[in-house]
Amino acid sequence: MIISLDLLKRGEKAIIKEFTLDMVPLKLLEMGCLPGNEVELVQIAPFKDPMYLNINGSHLAIRKETASHILVEKHSQ
Amino acid sequence: MSKQLNVALIGNPNTGKTSVFNQLTGLKQQVGNYPGITVEKKEGICKLPRGVKAHILDLPGTYSLNASSLDENVVIELLLNKNDKDYPDVAVVVSDVENLKRNLLLFTQIKDLKIPTILVINMADRMKRKAITLDIEKLEDRLQTKIALVSSRKNTGFENLKELITNYKELSIEPCVNASVIAPEYFDRLRKAFPKQDLYKLWLVITQDVNFGKLDRNEMQSITTFQTESKSNLKRLQQKETIVRYQFINGVLKETLSIDHLAAKDLRSRLDRVLTHKFWGYIIFFAILMLIFQAIYDWSSYPMDLIDETFAAMGEWVRNTMPPGAFTNLIAEGILPGLGGIVIFIPQIAFLFLFISILEESGYMSRVVFLMDRIMRRFGLSGKSVVPLVSGTACAIPAIMATRNIENWKERLITILVTPFTTCSARLPVYLIIIALVIPDRDVLYIFNLQSLVLMGLYLIGFGTAILSAWLLDRILKIKSRTFFVIEMPNYKLPLFKNVAYNVIEKTKSFIVGAGKIILAISIVLWVLASNGPGDAFNNAEVNAVERMQAGDFPESELDKQIASEKLEYSYIGYMGKAIEPVVRPLGYDWKIGIAIVSSFAAREVFVGTLATIYSVGSDEEETIKNRMAGEVNPILGGPLFNLASGISLLLFYAFAMQCMSTLAIVKRETNTWKWPLLQLVIMSGFAYVVALIAYQLII
Numbered sequence: 001m002i003i004s005l006d007l008l009k010r011g012e013k014a015i016i017k018e019f020t021l022d023m024v025p026l027k028l029l030e031m032g033c034l035p036g037n038e039v040e041l042v043q044i045a046p047f048k049d050p051m052y053l054n055i056n057g058s059h060l061a062i063r064k065e066t067a068s069h070i071l072v073e074k075h076s077q
Numbered sequence: 078m079s080k081q082l083n084v085a086l087i088g089n090p091n092t093g094k095t096s097v098f099n100q101l102t103g104l105k106q107q108v109g110n111y112p113g114i115t116v117e118k119k120e121g122i123c124k125l126p127r128g129v130k131a132h133i134l135d136l137p138g139t140y141s142l143n144a145s146s147l148d149e150n151v152v153i154e155l156l157l158n159k160n161d162k163d164y165p166d167v168a169v170v171v172s173d174v175e176n177l178k179r180n181l182l183l184f185t186q187i188k189d190l191k192i193p194t195i196l197v198i199n200m201a202d203r204m205k206r207k208a209i210t211l212d213i214e215k216l217e218d219r220l221q222t223k224i225a226l227v228s229s230r231k232n233t234g235f236e237n238l239k240e241l242i243t244n245y246k247e248l249s250i251e252p253c254v255n256a257s258v259i260a261p262e263y264f265d266r267l268r269k270a271f272p273k274q275d276l277y278k279l280w281l282v283i284t285q286d287v288n289f290g291k292l293d294r295n296e297m298q299s300i301t302t303f304q305t306e307s308k309s310n311l312k313r314l315q316q317k318e319t320i321v322r323y324q325f326i327n328g329v330l331k332e333t334l335s336i337d338h339l340a341a342k343d344l345r346s347r348l349d350r351v352l353t354h355k356f357w358g359y360i361i362f363f364a365i366l367m368l369i370f371q372a373i374y375d376w377s378s379y380p381m382d383l384i385d386e387t388f389a390a391m392g393e394w395v396r397n398t399m400p401p402g403a404f405t406n407l408i409a410e411g412i413l414p415g416l417g418g419i420v421i422f423i424p425q426i427a428f429l430f431l432f433i434s435i436l437e438e439s440g441y442m443s444r445v446v447f448l449m450d451r452i453m454r455r456f457g458l459s460g461k462s463v464v465p466l467v468s469g470t471a472c473a474i475p476a477i478m479a480t481r482n483i484e485n486w487k488e489r490l491i492t493i494l495v496t497p498f499t500t501c502s503a504r505l506p507v508y509l510i511i512i513a514l515v516i517p518d519r520d521v522l523y524i525f526n527l528q529s530l531v532l533m534g535l536y537l538i539g540f541g542t543a544i545l546s547a548w549l550l551d552r553i554l555k556i557k558s559r560t561f562f563v564i565e566m567p568n569y570k571l572p573l574f575k576n577v578a579y580n581v582i583e584k585t586k587s588f589i590v591g592a593g594k595i596i597l598a599i600s601i602v603l604w605v606l607a608s609n610g611p612g613d614a615f616n617n618a619e620v621n622a623v624e625r626m627q628a629g630d631f632p633e634s635e636l637d638k639q640i641a642s643e644k645l646e647y648s649y650i651g652y653m654g655k656a657i658e659p660v661v662r663p664l665g666y667d668w669k670i671g672i673a674i675v676s677s678f679a680a681r682e683v684f685v686g687t688l689a690t691i692y693s694v695g696s697d698e699e700e701t702i703k704n705r706m707a708g709e710v711n712p713i714l715g716g717p718l719f720n721l722a723s724g725i726s727l728l729l730f731y732a733f734a735m736q737c738m739s740t741l742a743i744v745k746r747e748t749n750t751w752k753w754p755l756l757q758l759v760i761m762s763g764f765a766y767v768v769a770l771i772a773y774q775l776i777i
């Protein structure tokens with residue numbers, strides 16, 4: 001199932017598929033947020049913003065707005 | 078050796094570059110577990126084997142050679158400019174064994190610049206706990222480099238590193254990834270147009286968003302205009318480059334690195350569950366702040382009383398033992414009280430630095446950024462603004478420099494503009510002495526002390542004003558900049574006692590020395606102005622007083638005091654004070670406070686010292702600063718000069734006024750124009766005057 005990253009629930013994991021921005025912030029890619037990598041939503045602040053992610057061992061926080069432009073595929077169990 | 082070896086430490090933020098730097102050079106630069114501690118170049122010297130000397134450069138962290146914030150730009154500017162005197166002979170890329178994959182991205186980029194590059198894998202001490210194993214030999218082979226596995230905490234591996242640096246000529250300068258594979262045809266054209274330049278360097282120059290101030294312009298100008306590709310196409314190529322590099326890195330690490338992911342999940346997740354919790358996270362943050370205030374107020378009062386009494390005794394001793402005369406008076410009445418006025422605050426300032434340092438070293442600061450981002454954004458700030466605002470409670474100068482890692486210019490500018498409202502340690506002396514004079518020392522609700530609550534209130538006022546003015550500025554300023562926020566969440570670390578202790582000592586020392594110099598100068602000037610006067614009125618003060626006593630104006634026991642106060646009134650400073658008095662009288666101050674306020678436009682902490690100097694001229698009893706101030710009488714209304722109304726008015730004035738030259742200078746430097754610091758000076762001080770006026774008139 002493909003959803004945008006901000007719809008992921010706390011503790012869930014998914015695989016990054018693509019970005020729906022025409023200008024993806026380069027820094028995001030450089031910090032390891034690349035298609036094909038696994039992402040886990042570690043923690044969320046109130047209103048789910050910002051979101052604390054673990055991408056293949058890289059721990060970082062991004063804002064919900066940014067997350068809504070990242071499409072991920074949820075593990076089907 | 079005629080030429081020194083230039084070595085640059087480069088790496089992602091928070092990988093331990095400064096720790097490695099300190100180990101190599103024996104210096105003590107600030108280290109902290111928060112990405113973006115170092116924001117400027119720092120240099121040092123390291124002795125290498127066989128008598129070679131190396132000039133070591135510590136740089137701000139950067140995730141790649143594509144700068145997106147000011148601190149990152151420092152690195153790129155250096156690496157792209159071969160004529161820079163610091164241009165490295167060897168680049169030492171410092172990486173963190175736990176984040177090797179991400180760290181290697183920058184490594185491969187630097188290698189493409191054909192600079193001899195050594196890879197340092199730091200934090201080796203954590204490998205066992207995290208069940209990490211590395212095949213160093215194979216990694217060296219695949220990356221075509223030499224590797225030093227070190228631990229700056231345990232001081233291991235540095236001999237090897239020094240050896241590698243000495244033999245830097247043996248390093249291969251073959252690139253790992255050839256960037257031209259992302260668009261062979263485009264790179265071909267580029268090569269033909271500038272046959273003399275390094276290809277990857279050309280590519281970097283073309284794709285940078287940031288302006289390069291110092292580059293050799295002529296040549297670069299033509300490069301930046303070489304654009305046969307659209308801007309968005311270039312962006313896409315940059316992304317492709319990043320992906321290609323990661324593909325290479327993944328391939329290499331698959332063969333050489335193994336991590337037991339189960340062992341890696343541990344403390345971090347358990348602590349984060351609580352510390353970044355939607356509810357408990359905030360409660361804990363607030364509790365920590367409360368603890369800090371309690372410490373500053375309660376725990377440090379004992380050493381402070383001691384210092385105050387010591388200085389009073391020293392003044393007395395000087396007066397009794399040194400031959401009487403102008404020089405003795407200068408020391409006893411000018412210098413000692415002035416210095417005492419600042420030394421007394423060492424315990425409090427040390428406590429403040431201690432807490433901030435622990436927060437930074439433990440990794441908690443990034444969690445605060447995470448918790449506060451959403452709230453701060455409402456006010457036009459970023460979660461990252463919390464760090465300047467919190468460290469602004471120590472001093473606005475490093476705080477304003479700490480804004481450099483905020484990517485968004487508008488958020489950064491607003492943070493710079495409002496940071497001086499936070500209660501810095503220089504305000505503390507003023508607050509403390511006035512609170513002690515006008516607020517009763519009473520317990521409220523059994524556990525809180527009224528005085529420490531008022532102090533906390535002042536901190537809240539400072540913080541609240543900062544936030545509200547940020548909100549206003551957010552509406553007023555019309556600056557377009559794209560918002561994009563990302564912050565790394567580092568691992569928790571036990572603060573290293575050595576690091577924290579050095580931090581506290583160094584910062585306290587530089588505060589005292591910095592303030593001490595100004596205070597020394599000002600107190601000498603004040604003393605001279607207060608013990609001399611123009612014309613007869615000053616010289617006749619003594620005769621006048623004796624005549625008035627004989628006429629029965631006051632009893633003989635008061636003679637000395639009367640002489641002193643009359644002299645002061647007709648001294649130079651007395652005349653100056655009188656000139657200011659009309660301006661400050663509506664706020665409830667006398668001319669002496671007026672002088673203290675004017676002199677503290679150089680630096681706030683001068684206030685107490687100035688008053689101490691003015692009050693002690695002519696008085697010869699052993700007295701503490703506080704007692705002298707408590708004894709001052711309002712010349713017009715009678716009663717103590719420092720009462721609730723004038724006290725509150727003073728507190729508020731100091732809370733808001735912009736009285737710090739160094740801050741203004743740093744704002745000018747960080748914003749590149751005088752416009753912002755001047756606006757700060759005028760608006761903040763004007764606002765302070767109005768608020769203090771209203772407060773005094775309401776309470777009186």
Ligand SMILES: Nc1nc2c(ncn2[C@@H]2O[C@H](COP(=O)(O)OP(=O)(O)OP(=O)(O)O)[C@@H](O)[C@H]2O)c(=O)[nH]1
Nearest residue numbers: 091092093094095096109110113114115138229230
């Ligand atoms: N366990 C362990 N911790 C280390 C080691 N080296 C550094 N640290 C810690 O890592 C954190 C970051 O160290 P810094 O030296 O400030 O890192 P930096 O790369 O200079 O960081 P920025 O200046 O922010 O880019 C600090 O908390 C250090 O105490 C090490 O070898 N082992």
Ligand SMILES: [Mg+2]
Nearest residue numbers: 094095114115
């Ligand atoms: Mg550093």
